[in-house]
Amino acid sequence: MKITFQKSVAQNTTSQILVPIFAVLASLIFCAIFFVLTGKDPIEVYSAMFSGALGSEYGISETFVKMIPLALCGLGVAVAFRMRLWNIGAEGQFYMGACAATWVTLTFPSLPFFLMLPAMILTGAAAGGLWGLLAAWFKTKWQVDEIISTLMMNYIGILWVDFLVFGAWRDPNGKNFPLTAPFPAAAMLPTFGSLRVHYGIFFVIILAAVFWWVFKKSKWGYETLVIGSNPVAARYAGINIRDNVLLAMFISGALCGIAGMVEVSGVVGKLQPGISPGYGYTAIIVAWLARLHPFAIVGVAFLFAIIHVGGFMLQTMGMPSATATMLQGAMLFFVVGADILTKYEIKFVTHKEGE
Amino acid sequence: MADTPLISMHNIVKRFPGVTANDQINLELCSGQIHALLGENGSGKTTLMSILTGLYRPTEGTISVNGQEKKFNSPKDAIDNGIGMVHQHFKLIESFTVAENIVLSQNSQSFLLSHDAVVKDITKLGEKYGMSVDPKSYVWQLSVGEKQRVEILRMLYSNSKVLILDEPTAVLTPQETRELFANLRKMANDGCAVVFISHKLNEVLELADKITVLRAGKVAGCFERNDTNRYGLIEMMIGRDIKVGHSKEDQRQVLGETVLEINNISALNDVGTLGLNELTLNVKAGEIYGVAGVSGNGQRELAEVLAGLRPNTGGSIKFYGEEITGMSPKEIIQRRISYVPEDRLGMGLLPNLDACENVILKEYGTDKYSKGWKINKSAAIEATRAIVKKFDVRLGSIFQPVKMMSGGNLQKLLLGREIASHPKLMIVLYPVRGLDIGAIEAVHKLLLQLKKENTAIILVSEELDEIAELADRVGVIFNGKILGECSSIAMDTERVGALMAGIIEDKEDMA
Numbered sequence: 001m002k003i004t005f006q007k008s009v010a011q012n013t014t015s016q017i018l019v020p021i022f023a024v025l026a027s028l029i030f031c032a033i034f035f036v037l038t039g040k041d042p043i044e045v046y047s048a049m050f051s052g053a054l055g056s057e058y059g060i061s062e063t064f065v066k067m068i069p070l071a072l073c074g075l076g077v078a079v080a081f082r083m084r085l086w087n088i089g090a091e092g093q094f095y096m097g098a099c100a101a102t103w104v105t106l107t108f109p110s111l112p113f114f115l116m117l118p119a120m121i122l123t124g125a126a127a128g129g130l131w132g133l134l135a136a137w138f139k140t141k142w143q144v145d146e147i148i149s150t151l152m153m154n155y156i157g158i159l160w161v162d163f164l165v166f167g168a169w170r171d172p173n174g175k176n177f178p179l180t181a182p183f184p185a186a187a188m189l190p191t192f193g194s195l196r197v198h199y200g201i202f203f204v205i206i207l208a209a210v211f212w213w214v215f216k217k218s219k220w221g222y223e224t225l226v227i228g229s230n231p232v233a234a235r236y237a238g239i240n241i242r243d244n245v246l247l248a249m250f251i252s253g254a255l256c257g258i259a260g261m262v263e264v265s266g267v268v269g270k271l272q273p274g275i276s277p278g279y280g281y282t283a284i285i286v287a288w289l290a291r292l293h294p295f296a297i298v299g300v301a302f303l304f305a306i307i308h309v310g311g312f313m314l315q316t317m318g319m320p321s322a323t324a325t326m327l328q329g330a331m332l333f334f335v336v337g338a339d340i341l342t343k344y345e346i347k348f349v350t351h352k353e354g355e
Numbered sequence: 356m357a358d359t360p361l362i363s364m365h366n367i368v369k370r371f372p373g374v375t376a377n378d379q380i381n382l383e384l385c386s387g388q389i390h391a392l393l394g395e396n397g398s399g400k401t402t403l404m405s406i407l408t409g410l411y412r413p414t415e416g417t418i419s420v421n422g423q424e425k426k427f428n429s430p431k432d433a434i435d436n437g438i439g440m441v442h443q444h445f446k447l448i449e450s451f452t453v454a455e456n457i458v459l460s461q462n463s464q465s466f467l468l469s470h471d472a473v474v475k476d477i478t479k480l481g482e483k484y485g486m487s488v489d490p491k492s493y494v495w496q497l498s499v500g501e502k503q504r505v506e507i508l509r510m511l512y513s514n515s516k517v518l519i520l521d522e523p524t525a526v527l528t529p530q531e532t533r534e535l536f537a538n539l540r541k542m543a544n545d546g547c548a549v550v551f552i553s554h555k556l557n558e559v560l561e562l563a564d565k566i567t568v569l570r571a572g573k574v575a576g577c578f579e580r581n582d583t584n585r586y587g588l589i590e591m592m593i594g595r596d597i598k599v600g601h602s603k604e605d606q607r608q609v610l611g612e613t614v615l616e617i618n619n620i621s622a623l624n625d626v627g628t629l630g631l632n633e634l635t636l637n638v639k640a641g642e643i644y645g646v647a648g649v650s651g652n653g654q655r656e657l658a659e660v661l662a663g664l665r666p667n668t669g670g671s672i673k674f675y676g677e678e679i680t681g682m683s684p685k686e687i688i689q690r691r692i693s694y695v696p697e698d699r700l701g702m703g704l705l706p707n708l709d710a711c712e713n714v715i716l717k718e719y720g721t722d723k724y725s726k727g728w729k730i731n732k733s734a735a736i737e738a739t740r741a742i743v744k745k746f747d748v749r750l751g752s753i754f755q756p757v758k759m760m761s762g763g764n765l766q767k768l769l770l771g772r773e774i775a776s777h778p779k780l781m782i783v784l785y786p787v788r789g790l791d792i793g794a795i796e797a798v799h800k801l802l803l804q805l806k807k808e809n810t811a812i813i814l815v816s817e818e819l820d821e822i823a824e825l826a827d828r829v830g831v832i833f834n835g836k837i838l839g840e841c842s843s844i845a846m847d848t849e850r851v852g853a854l855m856a857g858i859i860e861d862k863e864d865m866a
Contacts (some may be wrong), residue, residue, distance in 0.1 A: 014729050096781045222719050225712070229703045235664060236696065238685030 015342050020289070023338035024303070034326070039320065048317060049310025058249030061195040063305045063349040065267060068200040069094070069259045069276065071301035075211055076255030078292040080132075081115035081217065083248050084228045090170035090256040091133060091151025091280025092157030093128035097257025098264045099161050100127030102180055102271040105187040106169060115188035120187060126250050128257015129250040131157060136249030140242045146249070154280070162273050169271065180271040203258065204298060212294040224248060256280060285332050304328060359422040361548045362517055363385045367416035369402055376402040377413070378572045384548040389539060391563035392552045393588060394597030394791070399572040400552050401443070408440045409433035411665075434460065439515030441506040443522045443552075443762075443789055447494045452475065454490040457509045480511055484538050496625055498651025507535075511542075518542060519550040522789055524558055531649075536562050556588055557614045590855070610827070613779050614811035620670035620680075621835075630656035632835035633670060638780070638811040643802065645826030645843065646815040647852050648855055653835035654815045655697065658782045661813075662694035663687040674780065686786060688717050693778035695770060697785045699762070703769045706758035710750060713757055714739045714772050738775065746771035747797065763794030770801055776801065781805065782813040787821065799825060819851060831855055 032042035053063045073090040080087035098252070101120040104111075111119065135153060138144035171181040171290040191198045215221045227241055234241055259279065268275055286304055290296035311324025369377040377399045384390055394400045405411045407418065409427035417424050420436045427433045446661040447456050454473050454485065477490040481504070488497070488504050497505065503523065510518055518539075524532045543549050553559050559566060566583060568575045568591045576591045616637045624630030631653045638644045646654060659665035661672065663684040672680045674690055696702040704713050715724040715735045724735050737749060739753045748767045750760050766786065773781065786802070787795040802825060806812060815832075816822050822829055822843065829846055830837040831854035838854045841847075 183864045217730060217732070219720060219725050220728070222712070222715070222730050225708070226705060226716065229707050230701075232702045233705050233716065235684060236662070236694070236702050237719075238663075238681075238683065240685070307763055 008302045019338050019341045020335050023092055023249050023334040024331055026338075027327070027334040030330050030334065031327050032160045038319075041315070045314065045317070045319070048313050049307070052313030053306040053309040057195065059309060061192075061197040063302070064201060064309045066198040066305035067298075067302045068198075068204055068266070069263050069279040070283055070286055070304055071204045071298045072200075072207065072259035072262065073280050074286035074290065074297040074301050075207055075294060076128075076252045076259065078287040078290075078294070078297060079211065079224075079249055079255065081261070081287055081292055082228050083224045083244065085136075085139050085245060085252075086147045087132060087135075087150050087249060088147055088284065089132060089153050089253070089280070090159075090259075090283050091276060091278065092150070092154035092275055093131045093253040093256035094260035094263070095132040095154075095161050096156040096253075097124035097128035097260030098271060098275055099157075099164065099260070100124050100257070101187075101261035101264055102169070102183075105183045106180065107186050111186060116184075117184045117265070120265055121258060124257045124261025125254040126257070128260060129254035130252020131257070132249040133246060136246045139249075140245055158273075161271060161275075164272060165271055171270075178273060183265065184271050187265060188269060189262065191266070196267065198262075200262035200266040207255065207258075208294040208298050213290075215294065216227075220247075238264055256283075260299040282328065285328065289302055289332060289335050358806060360384060360808075361421060363419040363422070364403070364407065365402065366421070367406060367418075367419045368414045369399075369406060369411060370414045376572055377406070380416075380569070380572075381576055381679050382567060382574075384550060386516070386546045386548050387543050388564045389543050389549040389551055389562055391559040391566045392550060393559055393591075394569035394575075395564060398791075400569055401521060402572075403569070404440060404521065405550065405590060405598065406407070408438055408519065423564055431472050434513060437514070437516035438519070439510035439517065440519035441503065441510060441521060442524060445502045445506055446463035447502055447505060449495040450493065450645050452491055452493050453488055453497075453505050453508075455731050456505060457490070458496060460509055461513055462499060477508060477512065477846075480508055484511065484534075498655070500649065503640075517548045517550070519552070521552045523551070524553065526784050532558070533735070542781075551732045559588070560584075581778060591710040610642045611809055612797050613637050614640050614675060615672040615813075617661075618673075620657075620672060622665055622667045624656055629668075630835055631660065631667070634832075634836055636813075636830055636837050636840075638813060640779075641806055641809045642828065643806050643812045643814055643826045645829040646813060646832050646837075647817070647819060647829055647851055648815075648832035649817065652832050654784060654832060656835065657832070658694055658784055658813075658815065659697065661687075661692065662780055664694075667795065691777060691779045693773040693776060693781040695773055695781065695783040697788065699765050699769055700758065704757055704765060710743070710748075710753040710754055710757055710768060711735045711739045713768065714775075715741060716772070718776060718838065742768065742771040742817050746801070748772075763797075766790060766794065766798060770798060774805055777808075778805075778810055780811045780813075782815070784815045785817065786814070787816075787818075819846075819856050822846075 002274050028046065030045075035042040035045050050057070053059050073094060076093070077087050077090050091309055101124040104116065104120045104123050108116070108119070131153060132150070132355050133150040135144075135146050138149050139146050165178045165180055167179045171177075174181070189198045189200055195234050195241055215225075221235070223239050226237065226239060227244055231241060260275070263279075264271055282304060283301075286299055286300045290300040307327050311321055311327075315321055362382075362384040364380065364382040367377050367380040367382075368375065380399070380403055382390075383401070392403070402411065406413050407427075409430040409432050413429070418427065419425065425432070425436060427436075448459070451459070454470065454477055455467050457477055458473055474490045478487070481487040481490075484507075486506065488501055494502060494505065507520070507523070520539075523535065536558075539549050539551070543564075551559070551562060560580070561645060564580055565578070565590065566580065567577045568588060570591070612622050618633055618635055619633040620635075621629060621633055623629040633656065634653065636644065636646075646657070648654060649725050656665060663679075663686065667680055670680070671678060674692065677690075679687065679690065680690075702708045705716065711732075712735075715730070715738070718724055719730060722730050724738070736753070742748065743750065745765045746765050748760075748771060750757075750764060750768075757768065760768070770783075770786065783802070786798050790798065799821075802812060802814065812824065814826055823846055826843045828840060829843050829851065830840045831851055832838070833854060839850075841851075
């Protein structure tokens with residue numbers, strides 16, 4: 001009996017959907033081994049996670065709350081990844097977006113909501129976009145590798161927010177905590193009833209649909225596909241690579257900036273350190289697992305949100321919070337590894353050997 | 356002849372999804388023999404040799420070296436057994452130097468490498484075979500011809516006993532080809548088995564001791580040199596008769612107005628030296644202007660400057676009287692100037708995307724393939740189907756990545772796309788390099804058809820036969836300059852050959 005791999009010609013759609021699902025199941029089984037070794041019943045662990053995330057109205061609401069920034073950042077990095085631009089800076093762009101939106105609330109606190117929210121969205125998008133654009137400009141001007149520059153600019157963005165909330169923007173009535181003053185009601189995105197889940201969900205749905213159209217149907221989507229696929233051919237075809245790098249990084253950053261704005265306006269209600277538990281980094285995995293497909297990004301973001309919220313539940317069972325991170329890592333490992341199943345056909349051959 | 360063949364491939368079968376590339380192939384290679392492998396594109400030559408060099412594993416069949424059965428799990432195993440190959444698509448690392456590339460393929464005994472010693476050895480080897488390349492220069496700085504020299508040197512350097520060359524003469528001048536043949540003969544006399552893959556019948560008949568013809572993945576015939584002739588081989592290869600040579604009278608026609616005037620254009624090459632040195636030429640509507648010359652003398656630079664891909668350092672280019680020097684590639688494309696590059700998959704096409712996405716590459720932004728911000732997918736599919744049909748492109752599906760197509764079909768798709776854009780001027784580089792006779796014929800017909808439609812064509816080629824057959828005028832390029840020009844009817848092969856080597860005997864003759 002011998003196993004052979006054959007490169008498959010047609011990329012089979014069913015296998016492209018089925019294989020990642022099986023890979024996710026495999027990663028769950030893999031992690032279950034660890035749970036057994038540490039003396040936990042894996043079924044109990046998973047059902048606790050599942051019921052924690054989806055078993056109650058509160059859990060479901062929390063899961064959506066986590067999904068929103070993950071999906072928006074995932075869409076953002078996907079725009080850059082399509083062009084083989086490695087924007088690792090979603091986290092920094094998220095913070096800059098949140099920061100700019102906060103600036104609007106602090107500077108024009110009495111704006112009515114129909115002016116306040118659009119102004120926050122625009123400034124948030126612009127700030128995140130410019131943060132991405134800066135890295136792109138370094139790249140086009142001096143060939144600075146965007147992986148390094150975007151990564152470094154994360155720290156600048158995060159610490160810049162610290163600088164403001166510990167200093168100039170600190171709420172004078174805040175008992176010396178490093179927080180800005182709470183946002184006026186007009187600066188808050190509405191929530192669904194008394195739940196924490198907010199109208200940011202509509203941003204996710206609309207932007208996912210818009211970018212699905214952009215990627216699949218638009219001229220610009222084609223241009224970015226060509227540049228990502230073969231930059232030499234792109235230049236040959238008269239596509240301006242420099243302008244597209246700048247544009248893609250701006251849009252990528254702008255989506256992450258919107259995610260930051262949505263988070264402070266929909267959930268936190270003020271600017272403070274640690275508004276993101278690493279959404280911008282997790283979004284890289286989300287986008288990658290979703291193969292940069294906008295709707296799949298929303299789905300994977302939801303899955304990761306379940307793990308995230310379920311992970312809290314595990315801590316009540318005496319397991320470390322790193323369990324959720326381990327699950328995420330295992331999923332990436334198995335899904336990327338299972339790629340071979342969609343690219344190759346595996347055949348089991350009964351081999352008769354004379355030796 | 357030795358009794359045991361050096362290499363014996365027995366009943367080799369290789370299946371790829373959907374195709375059987377090799378079907379029950381037997382091949383014996385003997386030391387001291389030059390064995391030619393003939394066949395159309397897609398006939399399975401390259402696959403067979405990839406199996407012998409350990410790149411692919413055969414689905415069925417065995418390989419024996421010196422009568423002993425061997426299994427090659429990787430190219431390293433093949434190299435260890437003394438099998439070396441120069442591929443048609445070079446396997447060099449662009450960002451490494453020549454010396455580093457050559458050392459890379461060695462199974463060096465010592466941990467430390469003496470760079471100077473390697474450089475010296477390579478220089479010596481290069482001098483011995485008249486294939487001098489600076490071992491310290493980077494591969495990306497080299498022309499295609501030079502890269503091939505590096506490949507051959509690499510194989511010689513590793514003392515291979517079985518030397519496989521895939522289309523080796525495509526990038527050489529006639530003189531260099533003769534030298535190569537003499538050297539291959541020398542290597543054979545030294546006990547090597549040489550495999551020579553080619554489409555050029557004259558070369559095969561000149562060089563080979565034994566000829567194996569492949570067709571559609573099977574051995575169509577295997578002959579000793581003296582048991583066959585040109586026509587027998589052609590028939591064996593393609594199973595149909597090919598009309599050789601076009602009627603010259605047919606293509607001479609009244610030429611139109613001047614389309615392109617290039618005056619004293621200069622440009623730097625990738626290394627930063629002058630690639631084009633005050634080159635001047637002009638082309639009329641309906642004219643094919645043949646640029647003859649050894650590759651690396653400014654052909655690529657000329658095409659890239661014309662296409663807006665490379666800045667010029669002096670001179671001017673006028674297209675229908677309009678100054679187009681320094682325009683962007685997009686503005687050039689909009690003026691219906693088409694550039695068919697030599698590197699089909701690297702520049703002209705998108706290997707990972709499907710045929711539709713390749714067809715719209717240069718015109719995706721025009722009304723033809725888009726509406727507002729949207730790509731008109733159905734127009735793209737329709738246009739692709741039309742091109743596939745009109746230019747006889749053979750592919751599995753227009754929604755498959757084009758990298759799965761053979762060289763001839765890729766070239767047909769590329770040319771088809773360019774012709775479908777109704778160019779007023781086309782510069783085409785080495786259009787038939789690596790193609791089989793059937794595909795060459797098809798490509799030549801397309802170019803003549805385009806000429807009839809009044810397109811001005813600059814045909815850059817190394818094959819004098821091709822230029823003599825197609826071109827109205829011939830210019831010889833050497834060191835970034837057109838050294839001499841003549842009408843192709845008056846073309847004197849010896850004089851053109853001398854010009855290609857940079858020898859100007861008669862100054863008055865130049866004008």
